Amino acid sequence: MTVDTSALSGNLEFLTLPDVLQLLHTNTCSGILRVKNPYTPTPGVVYFSKGAALDALAEDKSGIEALYELFGWVEGTFTFSTEKVTASRVIKAGMMEIILDGTRMLDDGKIAKKGPEEAFTQDDQNTTDGSNLPVVRRPISNYSYVLDEEEVANGKNIVTQGRHGDWICVMLDGYADVIRQTPKDGVTITRLGPGSLIGNISSLMSTKSVRTATLVARGRVALGVLDMQRIHTEFSILTPKFRSIAVSLDKRLRQATDTVVDIHLKQLNVKEVLAGKRLLMEQGSTDEQAHLIEEGEVCVVRKTKKGPIPLAFLEKGDYVGNIPCINTGHEPSGAALYATEDVKLAPLDLELVQQEYDEASPMIRAILDHVAACVSVTTLIACDFEKMTRKR
Template sequence: MNERMVLSGSLGFLSLGDIVQLLGSSGSTGVLRLINRYAPEPGFIYFIEGNPINAQNGDLEGLDALYSLFGWVNGSFEFTREAIMSDKRITKSRMGIILEGMKLLDDGLIKKIGPATGHDSTAELKQTLSKTAIVKGPLVDYMYVVDEEDFFDGERIVEEGKHGSWIWVILEGVVDIVKEVDSVPIPIIRVGDGSFIGSMASFLLQGHIRTATAIAVGNVQLGVLDSQRLAQEYAALSLDFRTFLTSLDKRMKQLTDRIVEYHEGKIHTDEILKDTKVLIRQSSSEEKQLYVVKQGRAAVVRETKSGPVLLCHLYKGDFFGNVPFLHLGHEPEGASIYGSENIKIAKIEAVSLQKEYNRLSTTFKNIVDNMATSISVTADLVCSSVISKNSETKVTSNEREEKT
């Protein structure tokens, strides 16, 4: 037996999406080997600190290879811990990869490798995909859990617009996060074991108002976290790191608002970007610096096939650039930064922030990591909703033209 092997099993029991989330939550470095009797040779995915950096499947390499492996719905897998010498060919965030891989599989754009079936399994496939699309957090640290609460299917855990100064971790179950517009729920994200209900503002601000509604999907067990202990740990951090975390929290809130705004057609990105200049270009792999806004404003914008999509606004005190210890799915790999004409920025010493991040308690670090994952996933959902809405508009426009 390979002594370096730390995880193995069946792809019929754990999907590739689940495996990637599991390795991501544990920050594992090594090689995931996939074996399928219907494929001529194994597939490989290379991880550094829980993030896929390259993949191989026959002649395919990088992101194309990784996506193709989502079609391996049968077979086995094994993960071995080892140093990775492979070049970094994948920069997309792991949750972005999971969601896109499942969407491609659902749309029939990835070939399923397995035994031929004599029936249409589309409904079963969609049911499986809905399960694997759940955003899961790291393994739960029970040191900060002071109580447990149970909620039943359809029960509202928190309601948008209501006050609340506590935060939960999901011990077991699934929760839908939604925004409500004219009493109609708009889905934002679906979270599962290890994810958190409530933001850092929940335990930092007295009379904090909830910005979204959380609804139990099936029976859910939550762990109530020690808010006072978390607030004390936050207060002991440096001003720079607290400012960084606050900026991170604001990004998450803006992204949930953005889904609603695009849904209602309230965002006009071209007007927002008028008279701005590019500070960081999307996919600029050479950009390794972290910055803070000192004056003016900036915008985080993803370039898509449907045009630029606004993700967030940045103001004085907000950061942007490369965060070496977090994978937000934003700049520089997944978004551009546009600045106003009067913008002034300064470099941030990312090394000192990373040292402080490394000293965080397990629970606090899990909250930060899970927020980064949620930011990445929600940004993808914002862009997907814009692309989908633009496609619907184009179809409607074409139908009108045909009638005339």
């Protein structure tokens, strides 16, 4: 692989398409990704703007179908060039949702594989128990923040639910399962892989942070302990409005996880949750704005074929809508908004939000991206849990 200021190129056997997509998303790249496969006559193309996939072409397909098609191109090369992109935004899904869905469809045989069969392994899952958990992983960067390295043995707790902890680590190697303990049992939510961050935005607040889940090592795990004093300083210089967006993002992750647990325990009462609320914005809306809640409450709801699933319960100080640099799967394109009658919203200046995001330190951006990715993953898990529960 070679990298310079204007291009990224490499071999798909060394850096897979999901890894490439995550890298371009994490670094908010704008330009064109071209993918060549020896088994196809023409290259595939993906258009990017600030880390978001706008549109794609692959053989006779376009849009999201073309992008999913490219997941089957496991052999070949890729080149990304930073150039002017005029494509319209056809693909509405967030990057983590795309990566998880594409990987899952490839594993399930719903995407045709173009390349030698021996190239298709489950190494990325690295599971020791045969499970098929979605894996959150990121390119490992910003190593300058690592003060020390630690190792955790297989089966040991890295984090224990309910305990206080205001530190953040990066997973340098290995995998770990996120488990929410309930009075009944433990619910495994997802799996974290290399590049994932352990800790959340509440770790950067002045109040003590309480761990909301247990993290268990699956195999040997190598951790990098991050410089919290440096990260605290970088977080403190953000504007109050941007910090409120970050805190609201953290809340979404906790609440989406709560929804998974409620579904697992069969305690989710949708009618009760939506009582006294009116439809504020329909799922599938093309609205590109975002707002801060000044009064009232807003519930984010994913509508599925099996019924509505409440994902987040937001109030004064939280944001709703579409912030392009923070994609969670809760945007109007993928979720509806229900609000109390007294709701009052104030529009966010998305240009200023994007500017502050771009000017934030690499680690602050990495934390925001990681939490947003986990929200997106947990939202998909909630939908899967609800589907399985209804089948039972």
